[in-house]
Amino acid sequence: MIRTVEEKDVRFVRLWFCDVIGTLKSVAISPADLESAFEEGIGIDGSAIEGLTREFESDILLRPDPATFQLLPWRGEVAGTARMMCDVLTPDGQPAASDPRRVLKDAIARAEAKGLEFFTHPEIEFYLFEEPYREGVPLRPTDTSGYFDHVPRASGQDFRRTVIQHLEAMNIQVEYSHHENGPGQNEIDLRYADALTTADNILTFRTVVKEVALSMGTVATFMPKPMIESPGSGMHTHLSLFQNGKNAFHEPGAEYGLSRTARRFIAGLLRHAPEYCALTSQFVNSYKRLWGAQEAPSYVCWGHNNRSALVRVPFHKPTKGTSSRVEFRGADSAANPYLAFAALLAAGMAGIEGEYELPEGAEDTVWQLTDKERRALDYEPLPTDLFRALESFESSELMASTLGEQVFEYFLRNKRAEWNRYREQVTAVELDSSFFRI
Template sequence: MERHHDDVIRTVQDRDVRFIRLWFCDVVGTLKSVAISPADLETAFTEGIGIDGSAIEGLTRSYESDMLLRPDPATFQTLPWRGEVSGTGRMMCDVLTPDGDPASSDPRRVLREVMGRAEAQGLEYFTHPEIEFYLFDEPWKQGRPLRPIDSAGYFDHVHHAGGQDFRRTVISYLESMNIQVEYSHHENGPGQNEIDLRYADALTTADNILTFRTVVKEVALSMGQVASFMPKPMFDRPGNGMHTHLSLFSHGKNVFHEPGAEYGLSRTARQFIAGLLRHASEYAVLTNQFVNSYKRIWGAQEAPSFICWGHNNRSALVRVPFHKPTKTTSSRVEFRGLDSAANPYLAFAALLGAGMKGIEEEYELPEGAEDTVWELTDRERRAMGIEPLPTDLFRALESFEESELMAEILGEQVFEYILRNKHDEWHTYRSQVTGVELETTFGRI
């Protein structure tokens, strides 16, 4: 049952919660927080709490600085690392204009509106992310290599307690906040871990991912470790992906499932996948938003580099996992391009928008790739009609800038801000002189 704001006020009183943190995020996906006292809760729910939006990345223009935060009572939870006595609660917030209208720049608003358009067609959008991150012994410092907390690999049982105790504590905190975890294990890289969240509607999942990142970083600090969701923190090790399973339901029925069809996939599912593929280059700047993201994609450690789909093919951008014929809810598609540093609201909105475009326009799904795509030659890939993903942020921006679909999904203000912000990032990166350049060139010329 959805929690009403009166229930939140009562819970705060009963649990002696002394502070309530109002959480929201900027366009890049960085978590922002404002603390209020219980005495201000009623005002927060009915009127909103004023903030200076001009100081937040992409939230508003300087001449429209006044914004309001209105907390969503359904998201209230206490923060377990703050203790049970005189504790701290948190709620996710919607960002509003002074008139009380949804702010066009609020990433949560972007996702809610795209989901609303799907709901108008009777479709509910569910997501299930597999979130990877690294744990290091100490913060990064220039000139000093990163030191992962272990040297273990995929699914390894690490005998010293660090990683296991870490995951146990994180999962305990998440579940106390009503965020359900499905699996957790050590990943391929040294010090790399994965924790998978259970299926939820996409808005809840995006809220949960912001909370997840915070919990992981808080637990790491408490254990004298440092957590990083950077897409590619070490050049010779796997990057941090966030493979995400997507499905659409209508009146409790999985519309991706069709009994007897190849792989159990309905025509709707095939059109949805076709939309993901056709617009992949256009939304890449949202699923892979940093210069560093493309070092993961093209880093030759199992990240998808080419725009194709396949049945149980882990080299494909979109994978159709094995489904259980007797369990119709198991039919889904897995998008493998996302990295752990994406803004989940914008990334999930783009994936839904692209998939819905495929359904609405009745896109035809090309042949699936059964071979390991990385091992094919360029000529073989061209013959199969398999195009590469953008090789860097600049090329991703070129495709994004020309995309009418992305401008429609995001709205003008978010679309324009991303263009400015990411062009600035690319310019800063391009102007740097790196250590590799000095090592390979300085003494030669």
């Protein structure tokens, strides 16, 4: 790494970390300070960072992870800039209880203690608009294309190509990219990696997408539902566990190729879904996506190749055991990946350790069933808004133990404040429906 810094004439090294909500933060140091950063950490005032310290604990240390060192390709090759992801430490060098990356590392360590490795593969959707949002001005998507549309010389194709080139230059491998259903909506899928690497890559991905959008005179957003008449932006995530180098979700000859471990993992995802929903769908706007139809899951159920279910079991290749996996469809693109992955892993592990029984899978399109039919099939709804999600989250011992007291309490306090701000608003819908009628 030091040799690369010298050979590439790197002038700045950005130390990246995120707050509890998942907003990327950074501080730049010179190459001359790298040695002390590794040995002692870089001290910063964390009191203004969302949830990282309590008022009487303002000092924190950032210790860079050398395995995450990458040049930032959009900053140029001469006198360039690099980045490293950081762990947040207390002044005495201990892992900070408030660090979202630490939360995921702890969840992974608990699974590894049982011989299991957690791998993830996200499909990340986002929108491109002509200009930033301004109050009273309708959003203008960069195109009017639809799902998988191929439009010669389309700006979206050039955009996705540039993003992928930057990602691959940073050793972040991309599997697919295409236009999504909504106008100006795109999807780029990252290849399978261990969950910590994937979470780091998602933070980098968001930054690359926004940087490329700005360079092309457009604006990118990962907002879950920016336009009510168009689909929301999800982050469908494929999950699997490996044990001794083999896929623990695969069992030759079993239904859908799913092992007992996989079935219990899915059962855990289903049973604890209301509890972790606030983490996988953390904004008020997230519930406009979940309850806006258009292929977003609204009910707690699973199914084989059923895109209306919360958990989908994709078609597997019988001769390829490594392909057995489950797809979680409840997360949106604005989730904090560290906390979301930690919650999903904890729920799945609870299912394995508690030997949960998996209910019957959903064969019908769940949205098309009547309420009576859904009740008869025992398909419980997901929380319909952030308030209900927080009620389930607050009462969850599993989420409290997974996140730790400090992250749990801060997240709850922050999201309650967001809900209160939201419910204090008087919207155009309310004015239109009642101003002249009373």
